[in-house]
Amino acid sequence: MADSLLGPSFSSSNIIFTSPLLVKKVHFRSSKSLSMSAIHCHCFSDSNPNPTRPSLLVFSGGTAFNGVVEELKKLTTRVAHVLPVSDDGGSTAEIVRVLGGPAVGDIRSRCLRLSDQSSSEALAVRKLLGHRLPLDPQQAKSECLDALFMYNIAEGEHPLWKGVSRPYRETIRAFLAYFQNEILRRPNESFCFSNGSIGNFFFAGARIFFQSLDAAIFLFSRVSDIPSESLVLPVISTNDRLTLGCELWDGTVIRGQNEISHPTNGFMEPVKKERSSVPALPSRIKRVFYMSSEGSNLLHEVFPTVNPVVLEQLSSVDCIVYAMGSLFTSICPSLVLCGIGEIISSRSCPKVLLLNGSQDRETIGFSASSFVTAITDALNQTYGDPRISLKNSPSQYINTLLVPKEGEIPLDIQCLASQGIFDVVTVDSIHDPKVGIIFDPQSLRQAIADLVGRYMSTNVTVA
Structure with missing residues (x-):
């Protein structure tokens, strides 16, 4: 049987x-x-x-x-x-270890798959939020802190911002900066940026800011322009x-x-x-x-x-x-x-x-x-x-x-x-x-x- x-x-x-x-x-x-x-x-x-x-x-x-x-x-x-929301592998594991909260990797992955691809800007947003940092920890940290967050991404000058208009850029940038600030507020926890997902960082920043997983999904869904009838539900x-x-x-x-x-x-x-x-x-x-x-x-x-x-x-x-x-x-x-x-x-x-x-x-x-x-x-x-x-x-x-x-x-x-x-x-x-x-x-x-x-x-x- x-x-x-x-x-x-x-x-x-x-x-x-x-x-x-x-x-x-x-x-x-x-x-x-x-x-x-x-x-x-x-x-x-x-x-x-x-x-x-x-x-x-x-x-x-x-x-x-x-x-x-x-x-x-x-x-x-x-x-x-x-x-x-229990995945504890990959870059999601590092976010959960340092910042706590539910795992967001699977949700971010599905949101990106559902995101709009009908315009050059939509594709640019998808590329940005789907970008991963280098596997080498030191190289990843250097790119993330020195290039993406503290300088180029903060000013919207990194090549990944190409094709992203100011409203999208400022929204995404704000929550990436918030995520970075939360990391820096925990000096006793050394965050490893190896193979980190920019989309995961944005999602985690939004979740912590709103203190709500549902609000973070709503924001991510709007930024990535998911069809209104499609629901991504933890x-x-x-x-x-x-x-x-x-x-x-x-x-x-x-x-x-x-x-x-x-x-x-x-x-x-x-x-x-x-x-x-x-x-x-x-x-x-x-x-x-x-x-x-x-x-x-x-x-x-x-x-x-x-x-x-x-x-x-x-x-x-x-x-x-x-x-x-x-x-x-x-x-x-x-x-x-x-x-x-x-x-x-x-x-x-x-x-x-x-x-x-x-x-x-x-x-x-x-x-x-x-x-x-x-x-x-x-x-x-x-x-x-x-x-x-x-x-x-x-x-x-x-x-x-x-x-x-x-x-x-x-x-x-x-x-x-x-x-x-x-x-x-x-x-x-x-x-x-x-x-x-x-x-x-x-x-x-x-x-x-x-x-x-x-x-x-x-x-x-x-x-």
């Missing part, structure tokens, strides 16, 4: 379609009878526009789904991007630092998102998302949870409150998507919060899992049903506090799997059927030399359009 796969045993806008939809669907007639047939796609065209574009909510991290974001805008801009709206922990099936507890997914042995270096030679976990992950970062008991489990806007969006969107990415450190941190599972299980809309194309440190040996089980356990909080755990079945949380063609994750169809999941769609894929098999963005967008189009055509209520 699928549940046993996660147990203690450890084994190794409108769309114009110019060509047929290159996907195949597996229809599960029963757990023993299967058939395969081609999909006929619902086509959306400018000549017969749908008066209401579909609304989606996507649970994701800040990297794997980024490659799909711009393609998805061709289907709809009514997307709520729900992101965790799953937890907080001004405090959050620490992610995980418990393995052998009882080991690991503290920190980066230590779980991409351990760096304490060295200050960019987090490498590509497939690498990181050591395997000693046992499979049983669950993830939030940990206290203050007080004497640093391993104490805490239960932060979910962002209420996330719950509002979950209650009304036309489709819920669990994106590809690091299963336990990018997706599950948004699912283990009270209220998320209750609302998702009550919805009758498409609930779609985008299956990873490649294995990673967190999911070595997993099959498709193992992913489903992990998501179900997270939403049910199966291994957490028994007073708040749920008993919902996998099919109440996931009713469709989108699978990249020739992906590495085994499709154990009989186990999926036993979980109540009978809708599996194979989508065209491409090979990325860094991470392996990934979805072809255009084919993925078309597959989502078909699923949501069928739901909206049968939904009696039209917004």
Whole structure:
């Protein structure tokens, strides 16, 4: 059965379609009878526009789904991007270490992907906020303090300001200067600028100035000109630092998102998302949870409150998507919060899992049903506090799997059927030399359009 796969045993806008939809669907007639047939796609065209574009909510991290974001805008801009704020790797880790607060890297990354690219100034702002400092710590500090902040950027003379008009320049400059001031106010903490993101610095300055993560997102969204219908939502709206922990099936507890997914042995270096030679976990992950970062008991489990806007969006969107990415450190941190599972299980809309194309440190040996089980356990909080755990079945949380063609994750169809999941769609894929098999963005967008189009055509209520 699928549940046993996660147990203690450890084994190794409108769309114009110019060509047929290159996907195949597996229809599960029963757990023993299967058939395969081609999909006929619902086509959306400018000549017969749908008066209401579909609304989606996507649970994701800040990297794997980024490659799909711009393609998805061709289907709809009514997307709520729900992101965790517990990342403690890369330059985000240094900001959190010195200045505290939630991690902003994933949010900044998604905002930039959603930002406007229709004008030269929009591209210039995107380039500025996407710029990273050199990897060498001394060179990074020199560029940041001597060139970017104290002199050239403060006067708007650095080459990165080329094409940025005065209103944008003065707004961005003000919060970079505020960030710099906050760093200088902490002389006992030596801030490492290595590989630092200018966008992260701007975002952190805004968050500290407003004392509000939501206000910082609002400002960043306006500066980067994100479509007004696109929402970037921290799953937890907080001004405090959050620490992610995980418990393995052998009882080991690991503290920190980066230590779980991409351990760096304490060295200050960019987090490498590509497939690498990181050591395997000693046992499979049983669950993830939030940990206290203050007080004497640093391993104490805490239960932060979910962002209420996330719950509002979950209650009304036309489709819920669990994106590809690091299963336990990018997706599950948004699912283990009270209220998320209750609302998702009550919805009758498409609930779609985008299956990873490649294995990673967190999911070595997993099959498709193992992913489903992990998501179900997270939403049910199966291994957490028994007073708040749920008993919902996998099919109440996931009713469709989108699978990249020739992906590495085994499709154990009989186990999926036993979980109540009978809708599996194979989508065209491409090979990325860094991470392996990934979805072809255009084919993925078309597959989502078909699923949501069928739901909206049968939904009696039209917004």
